[in-house]
Amino acid sequence: MILTKDQTMVRDMVRQFARKEIAPLAPELDKDSRFATDVFKKMGELGILGIPFPEAYGGSGGDTVSYALAVEEIGYACGGTGLSYAAAVSLGASPIFYYGTEEQKKEHLTPLAAGESLGAFGLTEPNAGSDAGGTQTKARLDGNEYVINGEKCWITNAEYSRTVIVTAVTGTRENGKKMISAFIVPTNTPGFKISSNYDKMGVRASNTCELILEDVRVPKENLLGDPQKGFSQFLYTLDGGRISIAALAVGIAQSAFDRALAYANERKQFGVTIGSFQAIQFKLADMAMEIELARNMVHKSAVLKDRGEAFGKEAAYAKLFASEMATRTCNQALQIHGGYGYMREYEVERMLRDAKLLEIGEGTSEIQRLVIARHLGLGK
Numbered sequence: 001m002i003l004t005k006d007q008t009m010v011r012d013m014v015r016q017f018a019r020k021e022i023a024p025l026a027p028e029l030d031k032d033s034r035f036a037t038d039v040f041k042k043m044g045e046l047g048i049l050g051i052p053f054p055e056a057y058g059g060s061g062g063d064t065v066s067y068a069l070a071v072e073e074i075g076y077a078c079g080g081t082g083l084s085y086a087a088a089v090s091l092g093a094s095p096i097f098y099y100g101t102e103e104q105k106k107e108h109l110t111p112l113a114a115g116e117s118l119g120a121f122g123l124t125e126p127n128a129g130s131d132a133g134g135t136q137t138k139a140r141l142d143g144n145e146y147v148i149n150g151e152k153c154w155i156t157n158a159e160y161s162r163t164v165i166v167t168a169v170t171g172t173r174e175n176g177k178k179m180i181s182a183f184i185v186p187t188n189t190p191g192f193k194i195s196s197n198y199d200k201m202g203v204r205a206s207n208t209c210e211l212i213l214e215d216v217r218v219p220k221e222n223l224l225g226d227p228q229k230g231f232s233q234f235l236y237t238l239d240g241g242r243i244s245i246a247a248l249a250v251g252i253a254q255s256a257f258d259r260a261l262a263y264a265n266e267r268k269q270f271g272v273t274i275g276s277f278q279a280i281q282f283k284l285a286d287m288a289m290e291i292e293l294a295r296n297m298v299h300k301s302a303v304l305k306d307r308g309e310a311f312g313k314e315a316a317y318a319k320l321f322a323s324e325m326a327t328r329t330c331n332q333a334l335q336i337h338g339g340y341g342y343m344r345e346y347e348v349e350r351m352l353r354d355a356k357l358l359e360i361g362e363g364t365s366e367i368q369r370l371v372i373a374r375h376l377g378l379g380k
Helices: 005-032 037-046 064-077 079-099 102-113 227-264 278-306 312-342 348-357 365-375
Strands: 138-142 145-156 163-172 178-186 192-195 208-219
Touching: 005 037, 005 064, 005 079, 005 348, 037 079, 064 079, 064 227, 064 278, 079 102, 079 145, 079 163, 079 178, 079 227, 079 348, 145 163, 145 178, 163 208, 163 227, 178 208, 178 227, 227 278, 227 312, 227 348, 278 312, 312 348, 312 365
Parallel strands: 138 163
Antiparallel strands: 138 145, 145 208, 163 178, 192 208
16 A cells, blocks of 8 residues: 555654654563553654544544554554553544544543543453453443443553543343443542453553442443444444554564564574575565555555445454464564574564464454454354
8 A cells, every 4th residue: 555645754753753762661561561651651742642533632633544554663662552552542532532422522532632641441341252242331320320330351551541431231222132331431430440460471561450340420421422322332443443453463563574584684504594595485475475465454444444434344354364464473483583582582472472462352363253254244
C-alpha cells in the first residue's frame, strides 16, 4: 500500500520516538514487569494517543491506517508497551467515540485522546472469555443510578485509568438471551477494586488487572450507547481492536526479523556468514514475505474501516494471520540466533514471549476462524 504524506509523517514521527524513547527501556520493562508511565506521558504530549480521533475531542484527526502504523512502530520497540497503547486507543477510547453522547465524549474521550489518562475495557471474566455472551457481571437500575456487581480479569491499563468501560447484564432480550450493556465507570468509585498481581509470560511491560465491583454505583448517564445493542457494540469495538493487534504483531515480527537478518550477515560458521547458507536464506525469505503479507492485510482492513465499509472479516483475517505469523517469525529468529537467541541479551526471546499472547487476546485464533467461517456463510 502506498502511504499518503500524512500517514508517512505519522509513521516516521512515531518510529523516531519509539526507537529513541521506548526501545532502550524494553529489556528492563520486561524484566521488572514495569509499566512505562513516563513514556505514555510523552506519547500524550506528542498526540500519539489521540491519532484516530477528531481534534474537537483532543485528538490528532488521523485515520485508522495512521493509527495502525503507530501501533506497529511502538510494537517494534516493545511488545508490552505496544499492547497497552493499542488497548488504550482501540478498547478504552474508541467505544466512547463510537457510541458516546456529546457530553460523554467531552468529559471522558478528551482526556484519553490528550493522554491525560489511559483507556481500559472491562469485558473478559473468569468464566466468560471467548464466550462474551456468558457475561455474569450484572447491573440493575436503582433510581437514577446503576448498581454493578461482578468480576473482570486480564483487563489492560485499568490501574492507570480514570475510567473503565465495563460490560454487564442488564436484563433479558425477547429471544431469551442476555441483554448486555456497557458503562463508563470511574475507577475511584466506592466498591471498585483494581489489582495487578499477574505474573505473565510475555508483554510484561503492559499493565494487566483484575477488577472487582461490589455495589458500584454510577449515574444512569454513564450508560454507553444503546442498552439494547451493547453486545453488537462491543463486537464492533473488538473488530477494530483486531486491526491494532494485527499491527502490533507485524511490529514485533519486523523487529525480530531485522535482528535475525543482521545476525545472519554477521555470524560466521565454517568460514562464511550463516546468511550464505540456503537453509537460513529460505527462513528469512519466508519471514520477510509473511510480514509484508500481514502488513498489507492490516492496511486493507484499516482502509475499509476508514471508508465506513464492512471490515469484520478482513480484521479477522489480519488478526489471525498476523498473530500466528508473528509467533512463527519470532521462533525462526530465535532459531537463526542459535544458543544466543535463547539469551535475554539478544531480545528475540522476549519478542517470542510477547508474540504468543496475540494468538489469544482479542479473540483466540480459534475464534477468528469461527468468525471467518460465519462471514463465509457457514454454521448458520
